[in-house]
Amino acid sequence: MPLRSAQWYSGDDRNSYIHRAWMRRGTPADAFDRPQIAIANTASDLTPCNAHFDEVARSVAAGVWAAGGVPLNLPVVSLGETNVRPTAMLWRNLAAMATEEMLRANPVDGVVLLGGCDKTIPSLLMAAASVDLPALVVPGGPMLTGHFQGMPLGCGTDVWRLSEEVRAGTLTRASFLDSESSMIRSRGHCNTMGTASTMACMAEALGMTIPGTAGTPAADSRLLERAHASGALAVELVREDRRPGAVMTRASFLNAIVTLAAIGGSTNAVVHLLAIAGRLGVELSLDDFDRTGAGVPLLADLQPAGRHLMDDLFRAGGLRAVLHQVEDLLDPAARTVTGRPLTDYLGDAPIWDAGVIRPRTDPLLPDAGIAVLRGNLAPDGAVIKPAAASPELLRHRGRAIVFDSVEDLHTRLDSVDADENSVLVLRGCGPKGYPGMPEVGNLPLPAKLLAKGVRDMVRISDARMSGTAYGTVVLHVAPEAAAGGPLARVRTGDPIVLDVPGRTLRVDVPDADLAAREPVTTGFARPARGWEKLYVEHVQQADRGCDLDFLTGSSGSAVARESH
Template structure:
């Protein structure tokens, strides 16, 4: 940082007037000595710890280690809590509250005497929400990902947290998987601190943070329980003080090229479709133009290199032992922008030049990939004028070009009521259509797009069917599932007027999702369609419904897109 540039925190602590007295005096009840207020960079530790968020339950301990690094580097650490989002417990979905948590982060940073920020993240929405909030203030910021759980072990085999969830109904119906089996599997699936150990959304977002350049290199894949995670936490504390001194703000790291790197990396690791919504939202907060189509044009032709559930066999612990994300970044080589700056002040090429692979079963060579063209495919057509997405690496090849009869469920309640009814007119060639689960619809856009198959088809041995919706699916899930249909059904998108018996064509190669009825019939049905009543009349949910944008542009609130803040803060910063 240049000598001319004054620390932001000194606007609070540096004065000899009444307000300087006030700002210092109350903090002195914590026992801080004089020199803490005399020009030390004040580092805010944004902690998403909560006992209601199991994946983040260890972040209280992480904060103490980060503080140690900050103190060693001459900084003044101040930890603050923000809303924590635990996907496994919160209802109706944490996605409803991602934007609210980002507001909490933004305003907590903006309102306080902070020069740099450490984001402690874990469960999947805590990563994008904190980054989105920090982007809106644009201070030097580093991400400390909480890390994945250790591999689950169940009766001699490996069990992936999250991915195993989607097998339970089938096991109950075909393998006599009873309550005792369930309890044992529950314990085995989550046997250590940390977030999901598959390449689900939590691991994807941690990987994305590193691919964007927001973490120290190699940080994202280390298991939460590994002592090497603690080393990186302490080093991150040291590094954020240096970033403040260098004035290395988020906008200097999060360039268009950084976002392109994240898109490419996500394809190579078989990452979650949820990355799309979160990455677009982050880009729009920092002022970078990333569109839904970029995920196809930039990422769809990238080969799959990482053999992890749900697209493969292994888990995050195996990924780390094989060399982790540094190996993937090195293997991708010139497919990435290697010359751009990262949080440690070095370029991607400098960070990963010495990476070595120790298991090519887990991380494949780029000339012998696990799958060609594995990135997210963006579909268009009359059923999704603004786009929809599918994850080819988790889909069934024979269903990627298929025309089938629609079996329509108007809501999740309708689905639960009828899906297992023996008289339901459905076979494996049908297309399951689920409405009312988009950003406004549920509300919040839950992870229900990969709905379970009907019991009678499971008993026949059917493993996959085409399922389409305006919702999301867990990054731990798999199947031939079309997601994020936009415009969503709740606001009158074409999905709203699909009827039982309509024929629907999915053609992934040609990027098409088409309702096979005439334009005249579509117009007629839309003219007869009636919008549902609002899901809420007060509180945050009402604000959310009034301001949330479509999935194709990140499902952020329109009032949060772009830089914001009061004139006084702009003058300070």
């Protein structure tokens, strides 16, 4: 099959002359006859989790050269979860769209995707799905475990825990701040099974990495070895015309859902997988998460659902060891970027530490899938992660305490009339309402209840939650309040009924009375210009993956018009 880049470089006319002359710059004479491999690089000093990617890119480039290709560094939009305001999710679709357009616009035949921090792998996979050029992912890897006062720190998870202890009066603010320099020990993303680690595992479960790569610590030299191998494989992908659309099939997405349950992964994976599937035209719905995840055991004893951290998972056998335990639940038809099925790589994947990766016969939980709830409060669905919740709260009835915005929450939280049975409800934080659907769903608890020893309450919102967070938290309520969902009609004092085993979430108010109420419209964003205006006008709801409606479906790699 002729190289796509030949459309730019072959021939003896003025256009091909310009393309070659400006790219020649010391490359070998036959460089323009080789596969041109872009390295979509999300390195940025403002994305600290991805700051090491220039080194990773050099190893990828060496692998591309060794296999007979030409590597091309392509900086793309990078989203730093800890820095970007108001929320990195607001720009996931923009990053995906920009990467897609740059891949389509440039003379490249294939791409290696370097992602790590939460939104970078999803945006890169969305872009690769849309342009459908041969592609694979190199995840940047988790950081090594830091320690404070002799105890391991799970970044993110322990931030939430320690900050609540300060509010409860059981930890001094000075001690809390003293832990800051210990939290981030090395290069890499969060070391818990948060969204970054989850999405690296999702990329592998989807078949988009060399099997065994996800979870390799950022500081481990084996990551560079895998990066080199990925560069070489990218050249093979081009020569064999193996594309994302042939790898990420419905079977691959169902395998990813099984994986999500077995590792106790982030609820954010739900909106990201739905969005990636939407770019491919693969049929995937919220109900698939419930059906396919049902009965899958939780085997990875990792924070926030468990005790250990990502470098423990790696030394204990890694993702392949987890998947080997649930191999019978995986579809063997789903292939990887190597051309072989994912299940081909699991037979020699032993568990080296059963305290970190539990055998199938001794799971942490027998049923760990993401639960999808429906009812008059969430007609189009809401999600909860039972593995991170308090078992006694999975069936609960309580009086609603409603907050109309994040600002309202911060102003009134410690003065509301709440007890441990109350249900904290936050609205105005969905895709349109904030905008961008921030990670504020794990609402802090009122200080007076923390002082009494309460550490969990039922919390409900149209927001998301950090993958590093925990608690009995219902998220992604759809439709959101800003889109006219029932959440906009809930009032403080309404009885809220949560039944996770029964998969229901409802406000115990007659439907006619609920419908007759005037919806709350305060606290919602109404941007007047720029990306935020475009986003609010076109973003889909959480049950559709929060993509823009005009970006669903693959557009291919063809360029509509020739330059010059």
